[in-house]
Amino acid sequence: SINGKCFDWLLISRRSCFRAGVRYYVRGIDSEGHAANFVETEQIVHYKGSKASFVQTRGSIPFFWSQRPNLKYKPKPQISKSVNHMDGFQRHFDSQIISYGKQMIVNLVNQKGSEKPLEQTFSKMVNTMANGMVRYVAFDFHKECSRMRWDRLQILMDQLADQQDE
Secondary structure, X not given: OEOOEOOEEEEEEEEOOOOOOOOOOOOOEOOOOOEOOOEEEEEEXXXXXXEEEEEEEEOOOOOOEEOOOOOOXXXXXXXXXXXXXXXXXXXXXXXXXXXXXXXXXXXXXXXXXXXXXXXXXXXXXXXXXXXXXXXXXXXXXXXXOHHHOHHHHHHHHHHXXXXXXX
16 A cells, blocks of 8 residues: 555566576576576556556576686686577577567676676677667666665666656
8 A cells, every 4th residue: 555545566576497597507598599597577566457567577698608606706707609699699589579579678787897798799789680679778787886876776767768668
């Protein structure tokens, strides 16, 4: 109940059975385009007989890469050089578009250091795919929101506002 108005709010998460695994051990995609640790989360609001739903998905960056654990706190990601990334990448987004429609990718990885090549490759592949149903936004969450500056999320929200309204 908010301001005396009662409604039902449901939050449902569904984890894919494809490429499930623990962090660092399972990354990227397989040849069918299944992203590692893919989760679909649906928010449903029910108020006075009306319903609204919003679906958000998350998963590993959808190309071929790995991050093998070692004695370091954060192992360096390795992008595979011996495989055609676009086939699996295209399959991944074709499946996403069929299931969910237009895609808004929000990439929150560091845009510096060891994660920089992941962000650059992801951005380049989205541009190469040139699909009007897929939009890409990179937001360096760690840089922008360090030291608990959560107000900086407004920068991201402003970038997404038009698509969110759509």
